[in-house]
Amino acid sequence: MTVLRLVALALGHARRRMILSLAATLVAAVAAGGVVYLIGDSTQRSNELLTTLNSPSVRSITIRANTDTTAADLLPARAVTNIAGLEGVDRAVGLSRVQSATTARLRDTQVSVGYFVTATLKGEPPYRLTGGRAPRTGEAITSSSAATRLRLSVPTSAETRVDDELVPIVGTFDAPGLGAITDLFDASLLSPAPSNASGFFVVVLIVHAPADVISVIDATERLLGEFGSNRYSVEYDARAAEVETLVATSGRSGVRSTAIAIMVIGALVEAAVAFVNAVLQRREIARRRALGFTRSMVFGALVIESAVLTGIGATLGAFAATVTLSTGAGAIDLAQPLAAAGFVSLIGVFAALPGGALAAFQDPARILRVP
Amino acid sequence: MSALVAIDDVGFRYGRAPLVLRGVSAAFAEGQVHAITGPSGCGKSTLLYLIGLMLRPETGSIEVAGQATVRSGDRERALLRAAHIGFVFQDALLEPSMTVLENIAEGLPLSRSMRRHRTEADSMLERVGVSELRNRKASRLSGGQAQRVALVRAMLKGPAVLLVDEPTGNLDDTSAAVVLGALFEYGRQPGHTCIVVTHDERIAASADTVTRLALVSV
Numbered sequence: 001m002t003v004l005r006l007v008a009l010a011l012g013h014a015r016r017r018m019i020l021s022l023a024a025t026l027v028a029a030v031a032a033g034g035v036v037y038l039i040g041d042s043t044q045r046s047n048e049l050l051t052t053l054n055s056p057s058v059r060s061i062t063i064r065a066n067t068d069t070t071a072a073d074l075l076p077a078r079a080v081t082n083i084a085g086l087e088g089v090d091r092a093v094g095l096s097r098v099q100s101a102t103t104a105r106l107r108d109t110q111v112s113v114g115y116f117v118t119a120t121l122k123g124e125p126p127y128r129l130t131g132g133r134a135p136r137t138g139e140a141i142t143s144s145s146a147a148t149r150l151r152l153s154v155p156t157s158a159e160t161r162v163d164d165e166l167v168p169i170v171g172t173f174d175a176p177g178l179g180a181i182t183d184l185f186d187a188s189l190l191s192p193a194p195s196n197a198s199g200f201f202v203v204v205l206i207v208h209a210p211a212d213v214i215s216v217i218d219a220t221e222r223l224l225g226e227f228g229s230n231r232y233s234v235e236y237d238a239r240a241a242e243v244e245t246l247v248a249t250s251g252r253s254g255v256r257s258t259a260i261a262i263m264v265i266g267a268l269v270e271a272a273v274a275f276v277n278a279v280l281q282r283r284e285i286a287r288r289r290a291l292g293f294t295r296s297m298v299f300g301a302l303v304i305e306s307a308v309l310t311g312i313g314a315t316l317g318a319f320a321a322t323v324t325l326s327t328g329a330g331a332i333d334l335a336q337p338l339a340a341a342g343f344v345s346l347i348g349v350f351a352a353l354p355g356g357a358l359a360a361f362q363d364p365a366r367i368l369r370v371p
Numbered sequence: 372m373s374a375l376v377a378i379d380d381v382g383f384r385y386g387r388a389p390l391v392l393r394g395v396s397a398a399f400a401e402g403q404v405h406a407i408t409g410p411s412g413c414g415k416s417t418l419l420y421l422i423g424l425m426l427r428p429e430t431g432s433i434e435v436a437g438q439a440t441v442r443s444g445d446r447e448r449a450l451l452r453a454a455h456i457g458f459v460f461q462d463a464l465l466e467p468s469m470t471v472l473e474n475i476a477e478g479l480p481l482s483r484s485m486r487r488h489r490t491e492a493d494s495m496l497e498r499v500g501v502s503e504l505r506n507r508k509a510s511r512l513s514g515g516q517a518q519r520v521a522l523v524r525a526m527l528k529g530p531a532v533l534l535v536d537e538p539t540g541n542l543d544d545t546s547a548a549v550v551l552g553a554l555f556e557y558g559r560q561p562g563h564t565c566i567v568v569t570h571d572e573r574i575a576a577s578a579d580t581v582t583r584l585a586l587v588s589v
Binding site: 284365 | 478
């Protein structure tokens with residue numbers, strides 16, 4: 001009964017001093033909403049960044065021989081095998097020299113489609129079958145794009161001519177996640193490499209994490225040292241080398257200090273509001289003390305009032321921020337706004353302590369103007 | 372008749388100011404109405420606040436409802452006030468933005484619900500002639516009406532000691548008669564006592580005892 005009546009008194013007082021109550025609620029709403037929005041927005045941006053950084057295109061390294069005139073120009077098979085075995089390498093694919101497999105004249109337009117021999121050196125094959133079956137040595141599969149361009153009917157009767165030999169086309173494929181050479185694959189035919197491949201024109205590595213890119217490149221350059229550094233080039237996404245900088249500049253540290261600043265300013269304003277509240281109701285409190293309220297009851301009523309107002313404001317602010325964030329990319333973790341609302345309410349309680357103490361320890365007799 | 376309030380050799384001063392009260396002793400028996408009178412500045416209201424445990428005497432002792440109070444803590448004094456003492460202030464001291472019933476409810480200890488005292492409150496409002504105003508905001512009451520509501524607020528919890536400061540100071544004769552009638556009726560019940568600070572000699576003449584205070588000579 002006592003607590004219920006204290007709550008009723010607090011709410012009644014909040015209703016009577018509407019402007020102060022609105023100020024306390026608004027401050028809590030802005031604080032909670034601001035913090036939820038800042039953190040949520042930062043989390044979304046960080047998640048987007050992480051998704052980008054973890055994409056195969058950022059995690060891929062393409063090592064390319066600069067010339068392919070003779071077999072000696074190719075990347076040595078032994079070194080490539082060692083590179084594929086490096087720690088941090090998830091997938092490795094070797095490609096032969098690019099050969100013009102087929103040309104066709106279609107309505108006065110010469111169509112040319114690349115042909116590769118590929119070897120899966122580590123992990124998944126470089127293609128994903130979308131029709132037909134996996135090729136064996138001496139057979140080929142075609143990307144959907146190449147099949148369309150060459151008007152091939154796959155896999156029933158299609159074949160291509162490579163070095164004057166007919167190669168049957170037994171399936172179609174797509175090649176997602178191969179970084180720089182994805183586009184090249186998208187318009188090509190390919191065959192599995194024979195086991196006696198002596199070297200590769202291109203090697204594509206997909207590393208486990210963007211942070212592995214630089215260490216794998218360093219190791220690759222050591223392993224290809226005897227081949228000659230001017231005889232090959234390495235391509236990679238520059239963002240991989242800047243992972244730490246990108247994460248640092250994604251705003252997390254800035255958000256943390258801004259959120260703390262909002263909380264501190266919010267707490268100070270809430271404390272000021274509670275203080276003003278206590279001063280404005282000095283006479284009311286003195287009357288209650290004369291009627292038998294203890295100091296703890298006076299203190300409790302003021303703190304409850306602040307807790308209720310900041311709780312309502314924080315919940316509304318967190319809800320509004322969540323709704324705003326939900327229109328952006330990425331899912332919102334509901335624990336975050338709930339935690340922010342709870343935390344801001346708690347701050348509201350602490351902020352009310354000085355005002356509550358002022359109210360509880362004032363001298364009621366003096367305020368009631370004892371002569 | 373036993374004394375509900377007993378004060379013995381009480382002295383008091385505000386801060387470092389000269390003494391307002393010196394060596395005041397009195398006993399206020401139950402079932403009686405007691406008047407405290409004296410010239411302005413002699414400490415009548417101060418004595419009332421001392422008995423109401425809102426101030427602590429510099430010297431002497433005060434006993435309320437059989438309990439010594441001088442050494443008791445703030446919480447103990449507040450609870451004693453809530454249980455045994457009712458205050459009627461000179462200017463009624465109602466909360467203007469609250470209704471009559473809300474103001475009356477504020478006089479009850481927090482552990483008691485207005486719902487259980489509603490019939491009693493209605494009957495008391497009826498007794499002092501303001502029952503039709505129960506839902507009116509206090510800001511819209513006249514001085515006489517506000518004083519009657521303040522009286523009901525003080526009496527509803529049934530305090531043993533009813534302390535009243537200048538009850539008729541700003542009232543017309545009709546309101547004054549109603550308020551005094553209710554006060555005297557309440558104070559003369561067994562187990563109750565009513566202590567009235569007043570300048571009005573007619574009230575003092577009607578009271579069962581009169582304590583006359585004099586200015587403390589410096």
